[in-house]
Amino acid sequence: MFFGKSTVVAAIAALTFATAAPSLEKKDQNSGTATYYAAGLGACGWTNSGSDYVVAVNSAQYDGSKCGSKLWVWNPATSTIAFPTVADECPSCNSGDLDMSEGLFGHLTNNNFDLGVFEMQWGYL
Numbered sequence: 001m002f003f004g005k006s007t008v009v010a011a012i013a014a015l016t017f018a019t020a021a022p023s024l025e026k027k028d029q030n031s032g033t034a035t036y037y038a039a040g041l042g043a044c045g046w047t048n049s050g051s052d053y054v055v056a057v058n059s060a061q062y063d064g065s066k067c068g069s070k071l072w073v074w075n076p077a078t079s080t081i082a083f084p085t086v087a088d089e090c091p092s093c094n095s096g097d098l099d100m101s102e103g104l105f106g107h108l109t110n111n112n113f114d115l116g117v118f119e120m121q122w123g124y125l
Helices: 005-019 102-108
Strands: 030-037 054-058 071-075 080-082 085-090 098-101 118-124
Touching: 030 102, 071 098, 071 102, 080 102, 085 098, 098 102
Parallel strands: 030 098, 054 085
Antiparallel strands: 030 118, 054 098, 071 080, 071 118
16 A cells, blocks of 8 residues: 555654653643543633533633633653643642543543543643
């Protein structure tokens, strides 16, 4: 089977990015605990569903001007990364923590909801 040059380049670029996920470290990198919640009407003013990749940022780090911003979230235990949108505030979370939609939490834990929580790293793109 023959693959075009652009297909091969795109595949290599995707693989390189996927394996380089931890190198997304930036000076505003955060570490904390991830939990999940039933997404709905959030502090940012719009409604999300559980399948949307959205987060509620802890109150200490929540900034309404960041609503709609993209984050990177890395679960080192599963070597999985995702790029959710800030949609809500989590008043019960500690600094560094994120509360995630069920779809996002499932993606980052290989659908292991029995964990309930996991340690992760995150930052703004």
